[in-house]
Amino acid sequence: MTSPRRPRGRTVDLASLRDRSLICLPRGAGIRSVFDAAASVAGGAIRPAIEASSPDAIIELVCSGMGVGILSESIAAADDRVVGVPIRDVDATAHLGLLWRPGNSAAAARFVEIARNAFGKNG
Numbered sequence: 001m002t003s004p005r006r007p008r009g010r011t012v013d014l015a016s017l018r019d020r021s022l023i024c025l026p027r028g029a030g031i032r033s034v035f036d037a038a039a040s041v042a043g044g045a046i047r048p049a050i051e052a053s054s055p056d057a058i059i060e061l062v063c064s065g066m067g068v069g070i071l072s073e074s075i076a077a078a079d080d081r082v083v084g085v086p087i088r089d090v091d092a093t094a095h096l097g098l099l100w101r102p103g104n105s106a107a108a109a110r111f112v113e114i115a116r117n118a119f120g121k122n123g
Helices: 030-041 055-063 073-077 106-119
Strands: 022-024
Touching (some): 022 055
């Protein structure tokens, strides 16, 4: 993701990011793990210049001109101050899960029912 005022192409590759000031979530975060694994396969680790604690912090740092952020497409698309640019070398799909404790309130049970109907019946 980059600021709209920065020059950009339609896509980038991992090699082109090696010379950029990257802003990432800390190690262990889902999107960071995907990025690190892809970089490893494509020629070695890429060390970020800044590790930010949240996606919102990454967006703020990108908007202030501190670098290029590594976030999911859906997060980048939710903020019109930044522009998401796909990384060609990264081919990953995010899988999200809903966790709940059995025996919760009627409201929680209804929420789980709605989620199952909307997103699938696993679990």
